[in-house]
Amino acid sequence: MEGELAQMGQFIGAGLTAFGMGGAAIGVGNVAGNYLAGALRNPSAAAGQTATLFIGIAFAEALGIFSFLVALLLMFAV
Template sequence: MEGDIAQMGAYLGAGLTAIGMGGAAIGVGNVVGNFLAGALRNPSAAGGQTATMFIGVAFAEALGIFSFLVALLLMFAV
């Protein structure tokens, strides 16, 4: 009985980490959307900001990857 409760908690925690993965997707959308809005307003400055956009996307995706790793640890480490 105790093992079942621990496994249920692990699966529940792994499911909750999906919120972190969804948050990463929203973050990437915000970064790229704001970049495109700025690039359409001032196309001449867009080239200089492309590297900054990719850095922002990388940081947002890293949080999603960390969330995925936590989900895997919760599911298979118990």
């Protein structure tokens, strides 16, 4: 009985980490959308902000990857 309860807790925790992955998707969309809005307002400055775009996407995506790793640890760690 206790083993089943612990396994249920692992799966619930792994499911809750999906919020972290969803937050990363929202973050990437927000970064890309703001870049596009700025690029449409001032196309000549868009080329200079491309590196900043990729850095922002990388930081937002890293949070999703960390969340995914936590989910894997919760599911498969003993």
